[in-house]
Amino acid sequence: MTAPATPAPRTVPTPGADAPAPLDRRGLVVGVSAVAVTIVAVFVGSEGLRWFDAALAGYLAGTLFAIFGVAYRYTVWLRRPPTARLNRRGWEAFLRPGRRGRNVAHLPGLLVRNVLLQTFILRRSISRWLAHQLIFWGCVLAVLVTFPLTFGWLHFQSVGQDAQQYQAFVAGIGTFEFASRSVLGWTIFHLLDIAAILVLAGVAIFLGRRLRDPGAIAIERSNDFLALAGLFAVSVTGLMLTVSSLWMEGSFYVFLTNLHALTVILGLLYIPFGKLFHIFQRPANIGIEYYKTEGARGGALDCRSCGKPFASALQIGDLEAILPRLGFDYSLADGDNYQRTCPRCRRRLLTQAQSARVRGFG
Amino acid sequence: MIGPSALGDGMFVVDPSRCIGCEACVQACGECGTHRGRSLIHLDQVDRSTTVQTVPMVCMHCEDPTCAQVCPADAIKQNEDGVVQSALKPRCVACSNCVLACPFGVPKYEADFDLMMKCDMCYDRTSQGVAPMCASVCPSQALWFGTPEEFADTRRGTLTNEFQFGNETVRTRVHTVVDEPGPLQVTAGPTESPWQDDPFGLATVEA
Amino acid sequence: MARPPVTEEELVDRYGPHLNETPPGGWDAGLEIDREVKTHCCFCGQQCGVILKVHDDEVVGFEPWYDFPFNEGKLCPKGVKRYLQGAHPDRLTEPMERSADGFTHVGWDKALDRVATEIRRIQDAYGPDSFALYGGASLTTEKAYLLGKFARLGIKTANIDYNGRLCMVSAGAAYKGAFGVDRAPNPWSDIPLADSVFVIGANVAECAPITTSYIWRARDNGAKLIVADPRVTPIARTADLFLGLRPGTDSALMGTILHILIERDMVDSEFVAAHTEGFEEAAAAVESYTPAWGADITGVPAARIEEAAEIWGRSDTGMLLHARGIEHQSKGVENVRSCINVALATGKIGRPGAGVCMITGQGNGQGGREHGQKCDQLPGARDLRNPEHRSAVSEVWGCDPDDLPGPGVSAQEIMDKIHEGEIKGLLSICFNPVVSLPDSNHTVEALDNLEFYGVVDFFLSESAHHADIVLPGSLHEEDEGTVTSAEGRVIKINEAVPPPGNARRDWEIVCDLARRLGTGRYFDFESSRDIFEELRRASAGGTADYAGITWERLEAENGIFWPCPTEDHPGTPRFFEDGVFKTESGRAKFAAITFRPPGEEIDDEYPIWLTTGRVISQYLSGTQTRRIGPLTEQYPEPLCEIHPSLAEEHGIAHGDIVRVRSRRGEIELPAKIVTTIRPDTVFIPFHWPGAKAVNQLTHRILDPVSKIPEYKVSVVNIERVAAAPAEPVDIRDVAVSFGETR
The missing domain is CATH 3.40.50.740 (Rossmann fold)
Incomplete structure (x- = not known):
């Protein structure tokens, strides 16, 4: 009898590890560049820091770190052989002469379905989709409000003397005016509260699902929970600021301000490492759509065993190119490659080998 | 939570030669808590026109999973106990690289969800020390779960967890049963062995 | 008077069969489980233990019951999906x-x-x-x-x-005649103890799926497996010896084997002399049943029959398992007696790992x-x-x-x-x-x-x-109540939910x-329980004596094998260990079995044998299982299994619609061309009604003793009526899942 699992003979990056270990030079360059671009944008957008709010400096620092981290990790991620290959293929497919017009025309639909409405989640479960949409739109709203404020791109000024009328300024240029006691005014000043409530509703649905569903608990990763906890903390501390100012005459306001800032900054620091990085990864699915279309146009590969078409020749070719770089050699004695076998025949071959050839059954 | 599991020296053994094609595993797989309503085990015919042999296939949980290595999105993770998880839902970009590269033909592309899903050895059960659904119900015990000692006590045949695909030897957490030690030569090609003087094959008949 | 009041279509529209695909509320309902009820599967005589999960008085799921000794959690697809018959839209709730x-x-x-x-x-x-x-x-x-x-x-x-x-009344009558008691004489746990296992007329994998694991346990202990069947069934595929006999020739096969046992001196004369009677007559009846004669009648090569006799005769222990294949015949009782003869002749009865067992098919058969x-x-x-x-x-x-x-x-x-x-x-x-x-x-x-x-x-x-x-x-x-499984084990059925409406x-x-x-x-x-208490008294002193069985004991002891005359009696898993049988003489009786042909034989007009049977995903007439979506999808409609050589003769291709006609009627259904059936025989499963009912073809000639109909042997002719529909019929037995890339 053979003993169960012993260590793998090959040393390639452990699939269990999230962040790559040694610092990547190219990642550093891209990360630092992204931060530099952001700083320039902040400087320009705030008219030389005129509208930059020093009280938000901590947030800016956190944001800059998040930008660095995301850019760094994205760069490193894109350089993994399978990712690099698909990234290149996606762009090739998108920019293919003669297809560009059609590809661009398809893009809005893909973006709406896959990125904004996330219909692929809807088919898995309505409650899961609802939760994800709530959190997604809550975060989008929060980012649209806070980033411009933090960067000094957006500020509000009172018009006249009675502090009833306000005007919004973008990059120092005055835009629309509104009354603070109007519905519009209330909405604008409570945009973040609305975002927080959306996020909390989504978090509640997700948590409810996780607590009720033993299957979900089993494959839970600490990462999953941390992301929900972070969103919860940021939203609750933010809402408490509003509560304090509206109903508690500002009690604990300073403490709450610091607490909220802390949760937000920690959250920003967490983005590049944790589960939320999928925000940047998953849209790669758009490229995959173009890759698949390109593969279908290029024709299918016939299974070397059953002779039936089973995959795009493009993708099998790509896999055959990538696999050796990852340390796999599926080439066969006859010079062909095992990867040209369809998945069904792979399963069948194993059973035939084990049952008919080894055990002699009919 | 991922962490120390009760899987311990729990061992999964697949012996396709015993399979009676009853589909109890297919039906039970869809009752698994981590993917309710969706069966992820494979059960195919070898070629029904000439044999009733069927092909059961669970994830073999490779020590160095090809699927995880070819995943552009880092979406396939391996637990400390060697169980290779289904794709992380937020990450999977549905490229099907894993579906096509897996030497055992295991991952499924679920078009509805635009997501890869595969057998995770019923992690909700095995992490609690309970046998996976398919191996629990399998009437022929072609799918078997227990300790190596239990296997040695009750079953015949030699276990192997090495599979030879051309030049590649793949080691897995799941074992299969062979006659002699050494990797199972998956790509060695069929051997013509007339079964019981080929009842009903009737040499003259073109099947 | 008793014609349906409206058209069949309207009745089906109103009352089903409709398919129940998911538990109440769907897969994603996340229902809390109020209670888990240990009970049994209702879909065959093995009565596997299963745990039903209940929410709000509806059965919403299942869990394997690992501790029930018969199946230790194992279930076939019917057992897995049995829970979907509850909370069903077709359920009748009003008189x-x-x-x-x-x-x-x-x-x-x-x-x-x-x-x-x-x-x-x-x-x-x-x-x-x-x-x-x-x-x-x-x-x-x-x-x-x-x-x-x-x-x-x-x-x-x-x-x-x-x-x-x-x-299984043919088996019942035969056992009563030979042993004086109608019950499998051995518990299933004897199967793994056998040196040889002989399966005849039993598609174990599809009709008694959990028995497969017992046979494999025997093989893991080194047993040889012999399977006799007109089809290469899933268990036959793995047999050491397969005897692909012609339908309706089982007693000829077993008679020939008895002949060889006697010829080659493999009879346990000591046992025969001490514990049986009628051997001489039985031997005389098979005197002319040489391997050549047997081969001629059964279509199995003589050498194979001899090999079977050698495996069975030379092994110390052995279990002979049979089911409807030999019992659903106008000579069903004779077929079973011919099996019992072979077991008795070699002294394979009343010992661990030695016996002859019917595999009772119905839930509480x-x-x-x-x-x-x-x-x-x-x-x-x-x-x-x-x-x-x-x-x-x-x-x-x-x-x-x-x-x-x-x-x-x-x-x-x-x-x-x-x-x-x-x-x-x-x-x-x-x-x-x-x-x-x-x-x-x-x-x-x-x-x-x-x-x-x-x-x-x-x-x-x-x-x-x-x-x-x-x-x-x-x-x-x-x-709630009790059932008695194929083993003769009385077990407790528990109420999971009250009747609805x-x-x-x-x-x-x-x-x-x-x-x-x-x-x-x-x-x-x-x-x-009141009824059971009266039943205990009414059965006391009878052959099937339940007097010592209480519901509490059944739960505590995971069932009790009858007879169990007193409350301190442990029950009787294995019969005749003392060599004493329940017949009047106390001896087991051989029967002189002369082969006779089936009630209907092939001729020029109807030149093909028809045999019928089950598929794994359906139970009996399908009243329950044709309403369970996942089971119905496994094998949606009856197919006619035809050997390629026969198909070629009639110009039939895989998936073509064929008309199968007998003296009683005709049926049209898709062809499934396979080499796993005898070329002179076609097979059609019987779970469907109306135009899809194969029982339109079968005949009403009964076994004279058991009064069982001869489902397993009729004669038919076939012809191709149409090409495979453009929308290809689902000719798969198994859900094929391609690793598709879209």
Whole structure:
């Protein structure tokens, strides 16, 4: 009898590890560049820091770190052989002469379905989709409000003397005016509260699902929970600021301000490492759509065993190119490659080998 | 939570030669808590026109999973106990690289969800020390779960967890049963062995 | 009178079969489980243990029951998805009366009064035996017992029989004749102890799937496996020796084997001399059954038959397992006796790992046939003709032995008498004769002759389409009681949920009906347990003695093998360990079996053998399993298995529509071209009604002793009528899942 699992003979990056270990030079360059671009944008957008709010400096620092981290990790991620290959293929497919017009025309639909409405989640479960949409739109709203404020791109000024009328300024240029006691005014000043409530509703649905569903608990990763906890903390501390100012005459306001800032900054620091990085990864699915279309146009590969078409020749070719770089050699004695076998025949071959050839059954 | 599991020296053994094609595993797989309503085990015919042999296939949980290595999105993770998880839902970009590269033909592309899903050895059960659904119900015990000692006590045949695909030897957490030690030569090609003087094959008949 | 009130299509539209695909609320409902109930699967005689999960009085899921010793958690697909028969949209929940536009809900009072009135009217007009009862082998033993008592004392008709008549009665009669007792003599745990396992006429993998694991355990212990079948079944594929015999030639095969055992001196003369009788006659009957003769009759090469005799004869222990393949024949009893001969000749009985066992097929096929549901039987497997037996039971029932009617006729004969107009009224529980009985056109004609037809069922079966009154009864999981599994193990069925709506437990319906007929004093039961307690007393001293069995013991001991005469008796897993048999002489009886051909033989007009059987995903007439989506999708409609050489002769390609015709009728269905069946034989599974019913083709020639119909051998001709439909029929037995890339 053979003993169960012993260590793998090959040393390639452990699939269990999230962040790559040694610092990547190219990642550093891209990360630092992204931060530099952001700083320039902040400087320009705030008219030389005129509208930059020093009280938000901590947030800016956190944001800059998040930008660095995301850019760094994205760069490193894109350089993994399978990712690099698909990234290149996606762009090739998108920019293919003669297809560009059609590809661009398809893009809005893909973006709406896959990125904004996330219909692929809807088919898995309505409650899961609802939760994800709530959190997604809550975060989008929060980012649209806070980033411009933090960067000094957006500020509000009172018009006249009675502090009833306000005007919004973008990059120092005055835009629309509104009354603070109007519905519009209330909405604008409570945009973040609305975002927080959306996020909390989504978090509640997700948590409810996780607590009720033993299957979900089993494959839970600490990462999953941390992301929900972070969103919860940021939203609750933010809402408490509003509560304090509206109903508690500002009690604990300073403490709450610091607490909220802390949760937000920690959250920003967490983005590049944790589960939320999928925000940047998953849209790669758009490229995959173009890759698949390109593969279908290029024709299918016939299974070397059953002779039936089973995959795009493009993708099998790509896999055959990538696999050796990852340390796999599926080439066969006859010079062909095992990867040209369809998945069904792979399963069948194993059973035939084990049952008919080894055990002699009919 | 991922962490120390009760899987311990729990061992999964697949012996396709015993399979009676009853589909109890297919039906039970869809009752698994981590993917309710969706069966992820494979059960195919070898070629029904000439044999009733069927092909059961669970994830073999490779020590160095090809699927995880070819995943552009880092979406396939391996637990400390060697169980290779289904794709992380937020990450999977549905490229099907894993579906096509897996030497055992295991991952499924679920078009509805635009997501890869595969057998995770019923992690909700095995992490609690309970046998996976398919191996629990399998009437022929072609799918078997227990300790190596239990296997040695009750079953015949030699276990192997090495599979030879051309030049590649793949080691897995799941074992299969062979006659002699050494990797199972998956790509060695069929051997013509007339079964019981080929009842009903009737040499003259073109099947 | 008893034609369906509206078209079949309309009835199917209203009452199904519709497919239940998911548990209540769908897969994503995340329902809290209120309780988990340990009970059993209802879909075959093995009665595997299973845990049903309940939410809000609905069964919403299952979990393997690892601690139940028979199956240790193992289940076939029917066991996994059995829970989907609960909370089903087709479930009958109101008593119904036929009306011009279908069936109308009427209250229980009106419905039961109508049944009682019709019983009285018909019996007054035509005599007591003009009203018949049909029972079912899926009922608990309590219900089966109650139904037998209801026939004899409730309405005093001789004519009660049950669908177990279509199951293993040939084996029952043969075992009673040879051993004096109708039960598998060995527990299944003996199978792994055998040196050789001989499976004949049993598609173990599909019809008794968990038995597969016992056979493999034997093989893991080094046993040789012999399988005899006209088809290469999944278990046959892995056999050490496969005997692909012609349908209807089983007794020739076993006779030849006995001949070889005698010729080659493999008979255990010591055992034969000490514990048996009739060997000389049996030997004389097979004297001319040389391997060459056997090969000629069976179509199995002589060398293979010799090899089988050698494997069986030279092994110290051995288990011979048989099922409907040899029993569903007009010589079913003889076939089984020929198997018993081979076991007795080699002394393979009454020892660990040595015996001959029938694999009973129906849910309570064993318990349902022991306590009076059979036309000639009283509780405790007693004989209705035997004066001592009559008085013993009468004492428990508090009636005069002369009050008990004599034996009636069997299930098929009841239908024949209905057809002839002799029986005018019928009440059936859990029996779907339109699909189950052979020659279904004859059955439908017969039902047309009934003046009254009452049906108790949980779904509107195809037979219930013809009913005047339909009473909603209870599912397996909606009542408690006992069943006795194929092993002879009495086990406890637990109520997971109450019957829904106004549906009632079957025993409540029967007792209520008895009260309305003025015979309520015999049916004063408050619970199913009350019935069991009376059954214990009624069976005491009988062959199937349950006197020492209590429900508490059944739960605590995971079932008890009968006989169990006292509460401190451990039960009897294995019979005849002392070499004493239950026959009058105490000796096991050989039978002199001369081969005779089946009731119908091939000729120029009908040159092909037809044999029928089950598929794994369906149970009996499909009343339950054709309503469970995942099971139906496994094998959606009947296919005709044809060997490629036969197919080529008729120009039939895979998936083509073929017409299969017999002297009784014809059926059109897709062809499944496979080399795993004999070239002279076609196979069609029997679970479907109407135009898809293979029983339109089968004939009504019965075994003279067991009265079982010959489902396994008829003769047909085939022709191609159409090419495979453009939309290809699903010719897969197994869900094929491609790793698609879209």
